[in-house]
Amino acid sequence: MRKSLFLFVLSLALIFTLLVALFFYGYKVHRTSAHRLLNATDTLMLENPGIHLMDSALFVLNDAESNFRLYTVMYNRQHLASFSSELGTVLSLVDSISHSFATSGPDAHFDSLIQQKQDISGRIGDLKKTTDAMLAGTLKNDLLERLLNGIRRYKVNQVKKEKVTMDTVNTAQPQAQVAKKGLFKRLGNALSNKKNSDTIKSQVKILVKTKDGRVIDKEKYDAEQLKNVVTGVNDYYKNMLRKQLANRLQINQQESALVTTNVAMMNEMKQLLISLRSFAEKQGREKKSMAHGIVAGSAQQMISIVWFGLIALLLCLAAIAGAAWFIRKNNRLLKQGKLLAEEQTRIRTDFLNNMSHEMRTPLNSVAGFTEQLTFTQLTGEQQRIVHSIETSTNMLIQVVNDVLDFSKLEQDYIPLTLQHFMPYQVFNEVADMMRIQAMKKHLEFNVSFEGDKNGQANGDVFRLKQIMLNLISNAVKYTDKGTITLSATLGPQDDKHWLFEMQVTDTGEGISAAAQQHLFERFYQTDSARRKGKGTGLGLAITKRLVTMQGGDISVSSEEDKGTTFVFRVPYERVEVPLMVSNNMKDVSEATGATMEGRYVLAADDQEMNLLLLKMILTRWKCRFDMATNGVSALELFRQYRYDLVLLDLQMPEMSGLEVIEAIRKDSDPEKAAVKVFALTGNINPEDEIRFKKAGFNGWLLKPFREKDIYKVIIESPGMSTK
Structure with missing residues (x-):
């Protein structure tokens, strides 16, 4: 299944990558095509400016020809000046046309036209020079003025x-009449x-x-x-006229040559302009043809992109459909797996609950009867035997507790029960308890506490003790000689919180660097622990989970053959209200004699050994009591008598403890319905706690229990501390 899931995810990733690549390629092609389309559209819309220049050149050339013809008829120098100026304009326009065509790229026909244009331009330049010379001569030698000015006045001398x-x-x-002279x-x-x-x-x-x-x-x-x-005089003027006529003849010859040259140049220039115009029109047609080709190619590319996009869309739809089918299939498998896992979890939970009940019931008898033996007259040998039994029982209880606690931690079944406490007092209680274990192995046991010894906090005392006991018991267990050192500090973390830090140092065999990396993993054991067969490999895993549950951290440092140091830090909420501190029970018999004597107790349990243990405890407390082996008998006794306290086992035949308390709380007599009822159980989880509170239990006690445990639960209930 994992392989198929991997292949499916890989296929989706490849399809997605292909789609992304296709998208970017299509976007690039689209931008390129759009740019080419815009350029092609501009080319189609843009008219060739060279054609307009050629039209202008033709118009100017026609004007120049007209002015020249007028000059040959009227001999007006203004027409000749206009002709010369218009020739220069035509040359300038032809140069502009040539430059505009030269930028469009090399072309053999165009190069020949340019060469022809250069030749004509040279000849037109010569023609223009001749015209300018004639214009200058005309300005200096007007025919009539020249004739008149050329005749000098004849003098008598x-x-x-x-x-x-x-x-x-x-x-x-x-004298005669004078005739007229x-x-x-x-x-x-x-x-x-x-x-x-x-x-x-x-x-x-x-x-x-x-x-x-x-x-x-x-x-x-x-x-x-x-x-x-x-x-x-006549001869003089005849000679002058002959000279002027000769000059005029020369001018006429020049004008005739000029006219011939002008006509030829004009024709050549017209042919050149017509050729250039044809070339421009041909070039324009070629550009438009290219633009049409670009438009057609871009349109084809667009169509191809649309088809590719459609195919990609179909592939995406197919991939989505396949993904939906695969996801639905996996969801079904996951749902089945979840149901199977939940069923397995339920089976495991039921198994653990049953195992807990089945194991804790005999353990309860062993621990309870062993404790009761200590209250009897025993010889020294008997006391050693009882002590060995008690030690073994405690070890077995610790193993059972570790297994059940870890199972609950994995399922987040362990809640934190918050209450006010003094960290210094809890630290001393645990230190005093473990000092005895260290002394049995002849280990030096050093204890120090720094900080506010009267500081009060709000937290889970039981879990704090469990953390401390796990670390200290490990130090004692793996240290054969030397010293166990406990040091703790309590200081403010901020205005609203304490920071409790504890360090446990031993001089044992130490832990290797490789083992330290896996030390807090479940079921992990060091080589030394495996050789000696000590522990289940759950204690430190549970300890780390308990520390992190409370927002703290834990670390370890160790050197082989030198020792190990564990340090944990847990923040607690600061409490400023007065704290009620109960006295330690150093002698249970003295404490119970004054509090429980004369009380009427109903105890119900389907195990005869548990009833026998309760009978011994209640007898020591000087209580009156009735015993029931099932829920029906317990309910009948309750209805017959008025009890001060009821102890109910939860798992009983015919009626469970929950069904019995439900009937008790519904009793018609309010005083009887308000009786204190405590549950005895081999296992408990958060759901059980909620059910216990909802059902009306005043408290509960986890098996196996000792006399002081049941006594503590009873007297801590409101209204039970006084007789």
């Missing part, structure tokens, strides 16, 4: 001077400084002798000179 000889011939003529004549007059006279009627004629010897009239000479001037 530019006429070549010729050395001539002039002579004046004065001819008188009648022409331009050249007036110019000639001006050159010759000739003055008109309206008053002089005579005419002066000037003759000019030229360098070559000719003599001609001054007017004719002037006409020749004027003709030469006009001819020079």
